[in-house]
Amino acid sequence: MSKTAKNTTLKDIAQEAGISAAAVSKVLNNHGGASKATQARVHEIAKRLNYSPNIVAKSLKVNKTKTLGLVVSDSSHSFFGAVIKGAQEEAAQLGYNIILANTNRDKENEKEAINTLIGKRIDGLLLASSRLTQRSDIRYLDSLNIPYVFLIRRSEDKKAPFVGNDNIAGSKAIVDHLIKTGSSRIHFLNMDKASTSSADRLKGYTAALKDNGIKYDPSLVYNTKPDIQEGYTVIRNILESGQRMEALFCGCDILGIGAMEAILEYGLKIPKDVRVCGYDDIEFAAYLRRPLTTMRQPKQSIGVKGIENLVARVEGIDDKQNVVVLKSELVVREST
């Protein structure tokens, strides 16, 4: 593996073809001003010498890297997997590459990751489930001087570019489903209180109750971080405290999985004793102990639309929307 082997450059081709490097550059970029014969010769030589343009040099010159940053809280999470794939493929389609960063749900990590991305001079930034959702964070993001788009979780500043689903409508729809199918006392295991997504899902929950004339009982609402074990623990504790539970809406499928484990282990039947639903429709939701009723978020589309929107910004196209809200879909399965 000879690391010292030099790559072919424009100059090499120029020399071989007996013309200037500038001429070669123009040929290779179709910038005109070259005879058919020269064009053919240049292309032949380029192919023969296995030329691969040095994008680093080009980037330096044109001040664009054709690279976008994608920061996610946890790329191993099934949900993000789909988002990442959608984003990556759409980016490739549009001629961009993606550098991936993980934040592990930590704001400082996130800022650090963004800073190194900035050093690499990315053209734009996609923030999935970001922690930088406060108004003050927007000032920080704006100071980076590159376009950015929030994914999944929106900023407190509602004008900030965003692609995701309508959490209020989605959670209202799923709670409506629980009510219409017979429950009026509905526990809600939501995610971290801090996130705008959680806040919206709570709004949907209360809206559904109100619409159906049910009084909102805050003591039925719990918060924890999206983690199977956490979901298990919280629900187990509730059950062991002797509280009656007939229906449970989990803020995400991951919590739903943990919750179902706890419920089944406690000896209750799903859906006979307790009806459970989640949110997201992660890949395996249909194959769980009890296939899970959930709201299907258009995960891959979020990635795709996110990139589309970001690239439009990067390239200065201005017929783009600021806020793109995609539809989520109720998927009813065995668990309810």
Added chain:
Amino acid sequence: MSKTAKNTTLKDIAQEAGISAAAVSKVLNNHGGASKATQARVHEIAKRLNYSPNIVAKSLKVNKTKTLGLVVSDSSHSFFGAVIKGAQEEAAQLGYNIILANTNRDKENEKEAINTLIGKRIDGLLLASSRLTQRSDIRYLDSLNIPYVFLIRRSEDKKAPFVGNDNIAGSKAIVDHLIKTGSSRIHFLNMDKASTSSADRLKGYTAALKDNGIKYDPSLVYNTKPDIQEGYTVIRNILESGQRMEALFCGCDILGIGAMEAILEYGLKIPKDVRVCGYDDIEFAAYLRRPLTTMRQPKQSIGVKGIENLVARVEGIDDKQNVVVLKSELVVREST
């Protein structure tokens, strides 16, 4: 979002500090040759002007980008999610970034992806479940003149750098488990025939049979691509053909999920009538309809070790192993 705002450069700092850009560079890189006072001044100005070194320029000069390529067949796949995360975090730790590429299991896509990565002048390449595993592909990869490491699926050329688990030992262990716990007629739903991983898993399967004095019956072995629906279809067809099935080893958990769906839908009980196991231990294997017995591959470690090994190559360290085989672990669950 002013796109024209210029970033601070070394020159700006130099001007402000009244010294040359070279001096500033040295200060910022701790290359010595500057008074304490100058150092302090430079650092202060850099911070004040919000200086972020242009890594693109640096990369061009030093001919290293501190960027690695990671090509996977499908980043949305739960298994790769963990690998990607391990790789990304380890890379960050070592000062590298990762550009992600998807191939969708297509060799031409893979080559194309690699070519654009080469254009971006990545320092090294990680190939997860690559299609470029033939000897002729090694020549292609070598011609790229950058270090590469195979992940998960090894090359036919056994000397090629590789990080993954021992598929022969792993599949032998799990088939042993099926035999020791009472089955002698074991169906095997393996993945695509072409892959070295499948071939190794078949070797493990036959080795286990042989060790236990069971005759190998090729008519019990099926191949299909790793996809839930595929697994479902193949197994459903087998059952509908009237074949008796008492134990089933699936080449990956994904196939196991589809298989279990088919078996349960056909009215058979798991594990009473048919005992099923998979391979990989993807995140949700424990929460499926029937929690799945499987071999737990150290997915995140594969990513981590892969990067470690690749970076050692990139940086010319030579106490690295060529082939790193990590242990997989038998996880027995309800399905067997």
Added chain:
DNA sequence: ATATACAGGTTAAACGATTAACCAATTTTA
């Protein structure tokens, strides 16, 4: 026939860093 346009290039500067080579002034060493 003269001016004009165009085809097919060339030259040189620039992007923002790094780094080898050099230098003047001061300090240390013998």
Added chain:
DNA sequence: TAAAATTGGTTAATCGTTTAACCTGTATAT
């Protein structure tokens, strides 16, 4: 005290492109 070494820098080249500005010879227009 003279030579050597150190301190704290500077200059200029370089990485591989792109691109504005320029040039020259031929073809076309008037």
